[in-house]
Amino acid sequence: MRVVSVIDSDATRHEVWGATEGAPHVDRTVDRTVATADAALMDPESGAPPLDGLPRQRTTSLAVPPSAGPAPSPASAPSSSVGAVPSPASAPASSAGPVPVLPSVARSAPRRLPRPWLLLPSPLGTPFTLAYALVLVATSLVAEYADPSFVHVLHQASSTDVAHLMRDPLLVLVASALWVAGGVTSPYALGFLLVLTALERRTGGRRTAGVFLLGHVLATLATEVPVGFAVLVGHLPGSSLHRLDYGISFGVAACVGALAGLLTPWPRCTVLVVFGGSLVADLVEFADPMTDWGHLMALSIGIGMWPVVRRWQRARTSSRPAAAAAASGC
Incomplete structure (x- = not known):
């Protein structure tokens, strides 16, 4: 200035x-x-004007600081100044300079702590898995502490062999899924809790039950129907029509395959490699080839349901905000 x-x-x-x-x-x-x-x-001796920067005693109030702009004269003042906005060209530049803008500090979202209890079933979050697990615990206690001959009769009546499938297909398909081969300490019992809990939290109870039953029924029919044809043509003895076949392993294998489709790539590959590799290893041992083939078929059924379970998960995720708004009265 x-x-x-x-x-x-x-x-x-x-x-x-x-x-x-x-x-x-x-x-x-x-x-x-x-x-x-x-x-x-003025200096009385030299007659020089006063130095710049020395304070002067002004007797008039007409002086206005440069930053405030000139005082409008009455002649040039508009008739109505209410709501008038000065134009940027006529506004004097501020001598104070631009106001520094401090950078805003982005607040990061609080990190969610791990909640390991979500891995297990709960009454509100996974009612189907919890109720089914209680039934399996009850039947496992019966198989553990009841008379062995009585337990054998129950297992035989619940077996999905060819003879029972031809006589009471619906009854034995449901009854065979009420037992855990090997009891509650078997690997499939632990897999049941973890896998079905995770799948139900992502898709819902009815859909999880549908995946389990689909794998259980289709894998059972895929292994028992060939046995019936082999006995019919004479490749297998007649005793193969009454083999014991019960448990939850086919349904759990189908749920493992379906759940893998809802995971991110690295966990998905890990689950498929570990679980699928164990099934192939059992098949190579050739201890129970029909059951081992059934496990691989059930896993393939779950993998084939990836498009369906992914659509179920998207539908469940989109329905949660609407349900929360309805619960809050919005």
């Missing part, structure tokens, strides 16, 4: 304020009393 003072012939001084060369100037006229006061401040 620079100031140019001009004193005309009638001892009236004009001060011209401007920000830069070429910018519009504001002419301020100070009356004669200011010029007289400045003359009184």
Whole structure:
């Protein structure tokens, strides 16, 4: 900012304020009393004007700081100044400079702590898995502490062999899924809790039951129907029609395959490689080839349901905000 003072012939001084060369100037006229006061401040010996930067005692209130702009004269003032907005071109530049803007500190979302109890079934989150697990615990206790001959009769009546499938297919298909081969300490019992809990939390109880039953029924029929045809053509003895076949392993294998489709790539590959590799290893041992083939078929059934279970998961995820809004009364 620079100031140019001009004193005309009638001892009236004009001060011209401007920000830069070429910018519009504001002419301020100070009356004669200011010029007289400045003359009184002259050095009596040398007659030189006072030095720049020394404070001056002004007797007039017409001086306005440069940052505030010129005082509007009555002649040039608009008739109605209410709501008038000064244009950017006529507004004087502020001598204080731009106000520094402090960078905003982004607040990161609080990190969610791991909740391991979600791996197990709960009454509200996974009611189907919890109820089914209680039934399996009860039948396992019966198989553990009841009379062995009585337990054998129950297992034989619940077996999905060819003879029972031809006589009471629906009854034995449901009854065979009420037992855990090997009891609650078997690997499939632990897999049941973890896999069905995770799948039910992502798709819902009825859909999880559908995946389990689909794998259980289709894998059972895929292994028992060939046995019936082999006995019919004479490749297997007649005793193969009454083999014991019960348990939850086919349904659990189907749920493992379906759950893998809802995981991210690395966990998905890990689950398929570990679980599928164990099934192939059992098949190579050739201890129970029909059951081992059934496990691989059930896993393939679950993998084939990836498009369906992914659609179920998207539908369940999109319905949660609406359900929360309805519960809150919005």
